Amino acid sequence: MDWTWYLFRFKGRISRAQLWLAGLIFFCWMILLGLLIVTAASIFGFPASFHVGTDDIFGIVDPQSYRTLSSANAASVIGHAVGTPLFLWVYLATSVKRLHDRDKSGWWMLPFFVGPGLVSQFSDRLGDSIPAGSLGAIAFALWVWGFVDMYCLRGSPRTNRFGANPLPKIQIRPRRAGPSLPSAWDQHSEIEFIPHMAGPPPASHDKREA
Numbered sequence: 001m002d003w004t005w006y007l008f009r010f011k012g013r014i015s016r017a018q019l020w021l022a023g024l025i026f027f028c029w030m031i032l033l034g035l036l037i038v039t040a041a042s043i044f045g046f047p048a049s050f051h052v053g054t055d056d057i058f059g060i061v062d063p064q065s066y067r068t069l070s071s072a073n074a075a076s077v078i079g080h081a082v083g084t085p086l087f088l089w090v091y092l093a094t095s096v097k098r099l100h101d102r103d104k105s106g107w108w109m110l111p112f113f114v115g116p117g118l119v120s121q122f123s124d125r126l127g128d129s130i131p132a133g134s135l136g137a138i139a140f141a142l143w144v145w146g147f148v149d150m151y152c153l154r155g156s157p158r159t160n161r162f163g164a165n166p167l168p169k170i171q172i173r174p175r176r177a178g179p180s181l182p183s184a185w186d187q188h189s190e191i192e193f194i195p196h197m198a199g200p201p202p203a204s205h206d207k208r209e210a
Contacts, residue, residue, distance in 0.1 A: 007090050013101040014094060015166045019151060022094040026087060033083045100162035101155030112146025115139060 005012065007022065014022075095113070096106035119139035126132035157165060 006094070008093050010093050010096045010106065011163075012097050013155065013160075013163045013166045014097040015101060015155060016098070016151060016153075018166065019094055019098045022090065026090060030083070030087065095150060098150045098155075100160075101166060102149060102153065103156045103160045103162070104149075108146070111142045112150070113143075116143040116146075 006014065006018070007025070092109065095109060099106055099108050116139040119135055123132070123136060126135070155165065155167075159165065
C-alpha cells in the first residue's frame with residue numbers, strides 16, 4: 001500500500017476497512033505523541049497533558065481559546081501545534097477518499113464534520129433558547145448521518161467519477177462437474193436396424209461312403 005497516498009492525499013477511493021484502519025493509526029499516533037510530551041515534561045520538571053479532539057481543532061477559529069495560551073506550559077502548546085494540524089490533515093484526507101468511495105464530493109465534509117464541530121465549539125455560548133436547541137439537534141443528526149454514511153455503508157461497486165473500486169475483485173471459480181445424470185431414454189438410439197443380406201439359403205448334403 002502507498003502509505004503517503006493513503007494518509008495524506010485527497011484523490012482516489014478507500015474502503016470502509018481502510019477508514020477504520022486510519023482511525024486506529026490516528027489513535028496510536030495520539031498515544032505516542034502524548035507519551036513524548038509527558039516524557040519531555042517530566043525531564044524538564046513541569047506538568048503536561050495532551051489530547052486531540054474536535055474542541056482542539058475548532059478552537060483555532062475560537063478567539064476565547066487563545067486567552068489560555070499564556071497559562072499553558074510549553075510542552076502542551078508545542079504538542080498541540082504539531083499534532084492538531086497533522087491529525088486534522090490525515091482525518092480529512094482519509095474521510096474525503098471515503099466519501100469518494102460513496103460517490104460523494106469531499107464538500108460533504110462541511111455538513112458531516114465542519115458544521116457539527118462548530119456548533120459543538122460554540123454551544124456553551126448559544127444559551128438554552130429554542131433556536132439553539134434546534135441547531136444542536138440538526139448538528140447531531142448530521143453527525144450521525146455522516147458517521148453511518150462513511151463508516152457503515154458500502155461504496156460504489158463499480159468505477160465511479162473518482163476512481164476504481166478499492167475492494168479486490170472476487171473471482172468466481174466454475175463448479176466442478178459432478179457425475180453425469182442419465183439422460184432420458186431415446187427409443188431411436190436403442191433400436192438398431194441391420195439390413196438383410198441377400199443370398200441362397202444354405203443347402204444340406206449327405207456324405208456318401210466310397
